[in-house]
Amino acid sequence: MGLIFPGIVVWEDRGTTAPHPLHAGPEFYGERRLAKEDIVGRHFRSPYGIRLVAEPASPGPPLQVDDIQSHLMGGSLLRDGDTFRLWYTMREPKGLASQATRATSSIRGYDLGHLGNVLCYAESPDGVHWQKVLRDQFLDGGNPTNIVYGSICEPEVGFGGGAVFVDPSAGANERYKMLFTGRMSPRRQLQLAQQLGKEPDPMSLMTGTPPGVTTNPNPAYAQAFELLAQGRLPTDPDLLPDEGGQLLYGATSADGLHWQTLPQPVMWFMSEFNNAFYDVERQSYVSYIRLWHVQQRRTIGKAETRDFANWPFPKAVLMPGLDDPLETDYYTNAHSLYPGTTDVHLFFVAKYRRGSDDCSDIHLAVSLDGDLLQWVPGGPVIAQEPWSWGPDAPPGAGFIIPLTQLVQFDEQHVGLVYGGSNVAHKWPRTAQLQHFSRWALWENERMIALQAVERGEFVSAGLLLQGRAIAVNVKTEMTGSLRAELLDEQGEPVVGFGRDDADPIIGDHPHARLTWRGQGDLFAYQGKKIYLRFHLEQAKLYSVRGCTA
Numbered sequence: 001m002g003l004i005f006p007g008i009v010v011w012e013d014r015g016t017t018a019p020h021p022l023h024a025g026p027e028f029y030g031e032r033r034l035a036k037e038d039i040v041g042r043h044f045r046s047p048y049g050i051r052l053v054a055e056p057a058s059p060g061p062p063l064q065v066d067d068i069q070s071h072l073m074g075g076s077l078l079r080d081g082d083t084f085r086l087w088y089t090m091r092e093p094k095g096l097a098s099q100a101t102r103a104t105s106s107i108r109g110y111d112l113g114h115l116g117n118v119l120c121y122a123e124s125p126d127g128v129h130w131q132k133v134l135r136d137q138f139l140d141g142g143n144p145t146n147i148v149y150g151s152i153c154e155p156e157v158g159f160g161g162g163a164v165f166v167d168p169s170a171g172a173n174e175r176y177k178m179l180f181t182g183r184m185s186p187r188r189q190l191q192l193a194q195q196l197g198k199e200p201d202p203m204s205l206m207t208g209t210p211p212g213v214t215t216n217p218n219p220a221y222a223q224a225f226e227l228l229a230q231g232r233l234p235t236d237p238d239l240l241p242d243e244g245g246q247l248l249y250g251a252t253s254a255d256g257l258h259w260q261t262l263p264q265p266v267m268w269f270m271s272e273f274n275n276a277f278y279d280v281e282r283q284s285y286v287s288y289i290r291l292w293h294v295q296q297r298r299t300i301g302k303a304e305t306r307d308f309a310n311w312p313f314p315k316a317v318l319m320p321g322l323d324d325p326l327e328t329d330y331y332t333n334a335h336s337l338y339p340g341t342t343d344v345h346l347f348f349v350a351k352y353r354r355g356s357d358d359c360s361d362i363h364l365a366v367s368l369d370g371d372l373l374q375w376v377p378g379g380p381v382i383a384q385e386p387w388s389w390g391p392d393a394p395p396g397a398g399f400i401i402p403l404t405q406l407v408q409f410d411e412q413h414v415g416l417v418y419g420g421s422n423v424a425h426k427w428p429r430t431a432q433l434q435h436f437s438r439w440a441l442w443e444n445e446r447m448i449a450l451q452a453v454e455r456g457e458f459v460s461a462g463l464l465l466q467g468r469a470i471a472v473n474v475k476t477e478m479t480g481s482l483r484a485e486l487l488d489e490q491g492e493p494v495v496g497f498g499r500d501d502a503d504p505i506i507g508d509h510p511h512a513r514l515t516w517r518g519q520g521d522l523f524a525y526q527g528k529k530i531y532l533r534f535h536l537e538q539a540k541l542y543s544v545r546g547c548t549a
Contacts, residue, residue, distance in 0.1 A: 002368075003450075004459075005459045005461045006047070007043060007047060008044050008045070009042070010043075012039070012040050014038055044491065045459040045491055047457065048457055048458075049457060050536060051377065054448055055378070055448065056379070056383070057440035059440065061439055062436060062438040063437045063438065075087065077405060078164070078405070079339075083123055086130065089118070089119060089150075089160075091117060092116045092151050093118070093145070115151060115157075115182065115246070117161060118138075119162070119178075121146050121256070133257075157249060159180055163276040164176060164178045165177055176252065177285075178250065178252075179274050181248060182246065182265070183247075186240035186244065187242045187245075189247065198268050200268040200269075201313060202232060203228070204246065205233075220239055224240060247268060248265060248267040248311070264309070266308065266309050267287075269313055271291060274287045274289040275287060275288045275333065275334060275405070280342050281343055282370070283306070284304050286302065287303045287304075287311070288300060288301070289314045291314050291316065297329055297330075298352065299320065300333050300347065300373075301315055301316050302315060302370070317373055318333075318349065318373045325356070328351055329351075329352040330349050331401065332402065333347050334403065334406070336407075336416065338406065338447075339408045345369075346365075346366055347366070348364060348382075348416065349362065349364075349402075350362050350402060351380075357424065358424035358426055358427070359400075361382065362381055362418060363375065381440070385397045389423055391430075393422045394434075395422045395434045397423075398420060398424050399420050399421050399424055412444060413443055414444060415442065419437040419438075420436060421433060422434045445473050446473065446542045450540065450542075455535075455536070456535075459531060460544070462529040463529065464530075465530050467545075467549075468523045468548060468549035470545070471514070471546075472505065473512075474505055474541050475542075476507060476508075476538060476539040480537045480538030481539065482539045482541065483499055483503075483535045485497060485532065487530075499535060501517050502514070532544070
């Protein structure tokens with residue numbers, strides 16, 4: 001949007017064609033009165049025939065590493081030079097079962113949070129072929145494992161998965177940080193909160209409580225849960241159960257492999273999904289997190305702090321709107337900064353059709369400040385597979401969600417890992433259930449396009465030319481084209497740089513120089529503000545940048 005000048009209407013006198021001064025009043029017109037037919041409105045630099053659209057991803061390869069393909073959940077993927085680094089959550093091996101597994105048995109129909117989990121680590125040279133980094137830190141039957149953290153380290157708190165990120169502002173010993181889901185019973189939460197002067201989240205006190213706990217016949221006990229359902233806290237902790245319950249904890253590491261847990265919960269809030277990172281623009285820690293909003297609809301919230309050990313409650317920044325289907329939840333999100341930028345925020349959000357088919361698609365929202373989020377038109381960027389889901393359907397035919405951040409996949413593509421199943425989200429967890437994890441890929445700088453289905457035109461905002469030429473990332477139909485004019489301050493074409501002088505660009509060109517009768521050197525305009533009028537026919541424009549001649 002920032003590239004496009006929105007245009008204005010210039011009001012001109014019908015008889016003389018002279019423009020009327022902006023905001024001129026009686027001191028200019030005197031006693032003159034104007035009828036509608038006395039004035040003509042002329043559009044000046046107004047865009048037409050174009051729209052912004054999200055480009056769908058291309059299916060990429062699966063992750064090839066033993067059992068990661070079927071179990072990758074809550075993953076964090078970073079690219080460190082030529083090495084892809086992956087932290088992923090797995091169920092705790094039976095030989096290392098800790099106390100954390102006891103309260104999360106799916107036999108009781110209670111597996112929310114999966115607190116009997118461990119954090120594993122693997123590396124890859126290409127993002128596809130992965131090697132588990134086996135170490136002696138945690139042995140299973142005397143054999144090394146690639147476990148680096150988890151319920152085995154914190155058997156009382158447990159581990160439900162977390163977001164690993166690099167903190168460029170921290171010292172060497174705390175360069176890696178992680179927010180993760182852990183246990184604290186509702187009774188203990190309220191007791192500790194009262195001691196510390198904190199205020200826990202009522203919904204978090206309710207979430208993660210095993211079945212049967214909330215059906216205690218004690219009227220006072222039932223009243224306590226009724227208060228929580230209304231968003232209020234009871235005063236007596238003893239009225240709350242001493243089992244279940246979850247909060248967000250923090251851990252730090254020098255290398256991402258050896259972790260130290262912070263002594264107290266860092267956010268008095270429960271969420272199974274969060275995307276934490278250090279925002280260098282704001283010099284603060286930010287987490288985009290799943291929360292519950294009006295009528296318990298899942299939404300995307302944001303929490304921000306300068307103290308990693310002390311986070312406020314998240315506030316909703318993206319929630320189901322009045323134009324969404326009424327059965328929609330915004331289930332999970334994978335926040336990313338576009339690789340190489342510090343202010344282009346991308347949000348890959350699973351729109352969960354909670355009340356219809358129990359499945360989902362992944363849509364793209366964008367922001368330049370991390371606070372104001374807007375959907376990109378054009379439909380989902382990753383869609384549910386087109387076949388009907390069911391017990392015998394291939395993975396991808398049912399529920400899908402984003403799993404990792406967006407990273408540079410190879411020289412030509414950026415991508416993220418998404419996953420899903422062959423059935424709907426709440427389908428019974430039988431042996432028929434299959435999962436998958438694979439890449440979704442986009443060509444570099446081709447996630448959002450400015451599209452002219454037929455013919456379109458717009459004038460750029462003032463651009464400071466860096467370099468001696470201008471390059472565009474563009475794709476046209478074979479019957480389409482892109483041309484550009486160089487305009488002066490009055491909006492008129494510069495002699496020799498008009499539409500008739502412009503050489504048309506036709507086809508698929510990630511980096512095509514704008515030229516006029518074969519010449520594209522704009523040395524005389526280097527470092528100056530310029531304006532361009534683009535003419536598009538059956539074309540998609542992705543980016544405009546200065547380049548060398």
